[in-house]
Amino acid sequence: MSTLTVTPNYATGVVSNFDLFAGKLVDREEYFSCGHRACQGCGEALAIRLMCKALGKETVIANATGCMEVISTLYPTTAWKLPWIHVAFPNAAAVGSGVEAGLKVMRRKGRIPDRYVKTVAIGGDGGTVDIGLQALSGAMERGHDMLYVCFDNEAYMNTGIQRSSATPFGASTTTAPAGAASPGNRTWKKNVPEIMVAHNVPYVATACHSYPIDFMNKVKKARAVKGPAYIHCLAVCPTGWRAESKDCIKLGRLAVETGIFPLYEVENGKYRLTVEKPEKLRPVTDYMKMQGRFRHLGKEEIGYFQERVNLEFAKLMNKVECIQSWDELKG
Amino acid sequence: MTKPVGMEVAVAAAEAVALCNIDVAACYPITPNTHIAEHLADIIADGRIDAEYITVESEHSALSAVMGASGTGARTFTATSSQGLMYMHEILPITPAMRLPVVMGLGNRAVSGPINIWNDHSDIMLQRDSGWMSIFADNGQEAVDMFIQAFKIAEHPDVLMPINVNMDGFQLTHVVEPIVFPTQAQVNKFLPPYKPFASLHPDHPVSMGTLGLPEIYTEAVKARDVVLVNAKKVILEVWKEWEKMFGRKYEPVASYKTAGAEILLLTMGSMGETAEMAVDALRKKGVKVGLLKLKLWRPFPYDEIRKAVRGAKTLVVTDRAVSYGGPGGPVCSEIRAALYDQPNRPEIVNYIIGLGGRDVRVEDFMKMVEGAPKAKKSGDDYQIYGVRE
DSSP states (O other), rough: OGGGGOOTTTTTEEEEEEEEEHHHHHHOOOOBBBBOOOOOTOOHHHHHHHHHHHHOOSSEEEEEHHHHHHHHTTTOOOOOOOOOEEOOOOHHHHHHHHHHHHHHHHHHHTTSOOOOEEEEEEEEEEOOOOOHHHHHHHHHHHHOOOEEEEEEEESSSSTSSBBTTOTTOOOOHHHHHHHTTTEOOOOOOOOOHHHHHHTTSSSEEEEETTTTHHHHHHHHHHHHHHHHEEEEOOOHHHHTTTTOOOGGHHHHHHHHHHHOOOEEETTTEEEEEEOOOOOOOOOHHHHHTTTTGGOOOOOHHHHHHHHHHHHEEEEEEEEHHHOOHHHHHHH | OOOOEEEHHHHHHHOOOOOTSSEEOOOOOTTTHHHHHEEEEEHTTTSSSOEEEOSSSSHHHHHHHHHHHHHHTTEEEEEEOOOHHHHTTTTHHHHHHTTOOOEEEEEEEOOOOSSOSOSHHHHHTTTTTGGGEEESSSSHHHHHHHHHHHHHHSSSSSTTTEEEEEETTTTTTOOOOEEOOHHHHHHHSSSOEEEOOOOOOOTSOOEEEEEEOOHHHHHHHHHHHHHHHHHHHHHHHHHHHHHHOOOOOOOOOEEEEEEOSEEEEOOOOTTTHHHHHHHHHHTTOOEEEEEEEEEOOSSHHHHHHHHHHTOOSSEEESSOOOTTTTTOHHHHHHHHHHTTTOTTTOEEEEEEEOGGOOOOHHHHHHHHTHHHHHHHHTTTTTTTTTTTO
């Protein structure tokens, strides 16, 4: 994993040891196979494929109900070459807790081969930030040796684009539609990575499929953590975002370049941006204008959106610049 | 065989589960199953068995976690009551659908509202149709025996289905009884290690809990029903084996003084022992009464019930739950369904009694039996017994 470490220099904006051939080092093996039934341009399916490459064979996946479960496991077919279990919508983290405990005790008792197998629980934003938050909080608090990855496409896409608490301000969804009396979704996106940081888990990161090496590095890092880890991966959903399938990767990059979804990691309490900070954030309109879900927004709402993004980004930079790691605090 | 020891039944239940060498337990506290969960935690904390105890944040997660663990091939256990079982409801039907042989201890308790922590059977009856096997213990010895039997039944390759062992809350879970424990060697001989059909491991990747479209869903449901119905054969085999090894007999419908009985009483759970005393008293008075104790609730023992009531004129069925706005108690509606097509079936009288921990005394059973002819004439499908009006 160390060969793929990216260390940006924030002062100069130069990535010092980025391996130009990093892409060639990625595992060629596919653990999430083609032939699944995701929509064209699905960012989430791509993200899962990347995640699986980074995790490798010695992995068990617990999947919450959602798009990814539906598109990948139509009986009698499966897109998963890793052992995989789905139970219900709110409980991927709890099922993962059980898988982790089961593997641990069975290995200890000599009933399965004595090899380390990583347990990974995954869910969409609905199954993570809303209905599954309790189970996720419980699993993180108990300290299971488990990675949880949230694939955040910012609404309940599986059931038809209903608002979740990860839906951004102003987005029009089928349960928070824009209308004469409403600007669409009225609340700001719930900051679950920050909630996970408050659980004192050793590794928390945000990621996006549009930055594949960065995402895979984070997955590898999280995999190596002995204990709970959390990755929040923005997954572009062209269908739900009312965008063109071909723009999936571009939209992911714009979310980062506008500062709407900064890519960072929090390792033992220490915040760090993992993708070089742009000189100046691009205006949020660059991101919004490509998506039908923001089409109705007027100047005032966009102004509020921009202001809030600036503030949130400043808050994050404040942490990046000020907060010390646990080791430093012990220091 | 060891000597009897005086022990609280919930504690004894935990000891029985420990004898089964479980691998993973996940419990969330709720009265009155608490002592099972606590004592099991003690046993694991003391290193008496090598197992993982997951201190989950809810019952929903408790069942989810044991399902995940069971998926890896681990022997798993959870316990709950009332609202806890209701909170598990979403996950309950998924466990049999995935053929995971989870064993659950239930300290039966009324459901809210009004909130009530005492015993009746409302909790399990509300979860009746979730596809679990379900057995009822009369007393502490039966509870201990049934937990050990439960793992063997659930993990049988022809079954691979979850099972719950029901113990009346407080009336059973919190009483101290003399209990005979089998030795560890005996349990090891009776209960071999769990061999899963498939498990979650990278050496043989499988997908569990996949999506079933309309083309496959009906077949999946039918398959589950067939397995559950056929599980009775295995249950009978396991009970026969238990009887051979330990001398204690288990039947889907146990009978007490039924020879020549014109009136039969039917109970489920710990009321059976009180009812036995009522039968003794009534027999002394010359009433030709006998008692049936239903121990197997799912799969429902249709044949055994039909056979057991043969020759009786009246069948007094007691229920400890209400099917609101429905046919009466859930047990009685099953019995009615079982007997509807039978020639010379007894007249059925249904009493709903003992709700939310209200005492059911010997006299109550005597009154129910003696009042049965009148109750039948009244034409009501059921009566809620002892209501203060």
